[in-house]
Amino acid sequence: MQVYADNAATTKISSVALQAMMPGFEAVYGNPSSLHSVGQEAKEALEDARERVAKCLGCEPREIYFTSGGSEADNQAIISAARLGARKGKKHIISTAFEHHAVLHTLNKLEKEGFEVTLLDVKNNHNITAQQVADAIREDTCLVTVMYANNEIGSVLPIAEIGAVCKAAGVPFHTDAVQAAGHLHINVKEQNIDLLSLSGHKFHGPKGVGALYCRRGFPLVNVIDGGAQERGKRAGTENLPAIMGMAAALEDACANMDTNMAKVAAMRDKLIEGLRKIPHCALNGDAVNRLPNNVSFCFEGIEGESLLLLLDMKGVCASSGSACTSGSLDPSHVLLAIGRVHDVAHGSLRLSLSEYNTMEEMDHILTVVPEVVAYLRSISPVWRDLQTGKREYIL
Ligand SMILES: *Cc1c(COP(=O)(O)O)cnc(C)c1O
Secondary structure (H helix, E strand, O other), X not given: OOEEOXXXXXXXXXXXXXXXXXXXXXXXXXXXXXXXHHHHHHHHHHHHHHHHHHHHHOOOHHHEEEEOOHHHHHHHHHHHHHHHHHHOOOOEEEEEOOOOHHHHHHHHHXXXXXXXXXXXXXXXXXXXXXXXXXXXXXXXXXXXXXXXXXXXXXXXXXXXXXXXXXHHHOOOEEEEOOOOOOOOOOOOOOOOOOEEEEEHHHOOOOOXXXXXEEOOOOOXXXXXXXXXXXXXXXXXXXXXXXXXXXXXHHHHHHHOHHHHHHHHHHHHHHHHHHHOOOXXXXXXXXXXXXXXXXXXXXXXXXXXXXXXXXXXXXOEEOEOOHHHHHXXXXXXXXXXXXXXXXXXXXXXXXXXXXXXXXXXXXXXXXXXXXXXXXXXXHOOHHHHHHHHOOOOOOO
């Protein structure tokens, strides 16, 4: 049995999305900017996709800009708000300590340009409150950028409340909704969101394509310069097959959201309940306001990387703190941000599910994970020290 439980990293493309892409490679091969009929057919397909994406977010089609993915959308949203702020002499940005690197690294770059960034603390409930945002807003705040849901630990943030706070204060509000789109109900107007990023491959769409919602009238700044595509705000010939696939995937995910998420949440709850029984472990992330597909634990006395390799050998594809992808030994900034100490943060496991998973697969995970954790502990010098009392348990 092979169980794919790494859907926060990427998802398998759905047949709906794959089928929707095919015409983009074949019949509709034109360049949407061409004036002839082949080009105009491509243009129609592009605008049709834009309409579908807009409908899923509760906005107008002209408020949707297609990008190369979530990272680009995050970069463009933040840089646009920063440039607007700088023009008004406002150079303070509010975000959280557990954002995705697409947000944090963009903020780092702005700090080097003289912006001041306040990262809200996420230790309480592994989440933030709208009050924290309200308390952090200053005269010179030009942007609040707060993720909709965390990709590592699954916390879902109080986006509507934060939107209301930002609107009342007149501060632009961006949310990285890459983990939320297609999984949680989004309505940018009701939630007072000015800028929102999403990515095709996190909801069974293709990779390398995303979208930025930008409220009408908000001045976007180009990150990619060149032609006049995307209302002049994002140059480059549109990746039409991917855009068509993403639109179909999002539409499908939104149409079946309640059914899919109920199924996924039941599997998540079964895993959390079962894995909790492993001694000296802790659940990461908000236990109540949580993505329906996220299970994240720290197990004391083991290394996450060894855990992942052994789980893979037993047919379970999972993930640990995402920083390890860079080959660095630093534990995940997200786990450190919620207050896990280095040793504990190293022993993390993230299982992220989709509606393609089954209860039988959950049974397999619940057999395999406790075995592998017990084995790794049996050969761990740290665990021996904990057991003999040379070291004190943290969890
Ligand atoms: C995956 C992810 C991104 C990056 O999206 P890409 O399309 O891979 O660039 C950004 N933010 C979050 C929360 C993510 O999970």
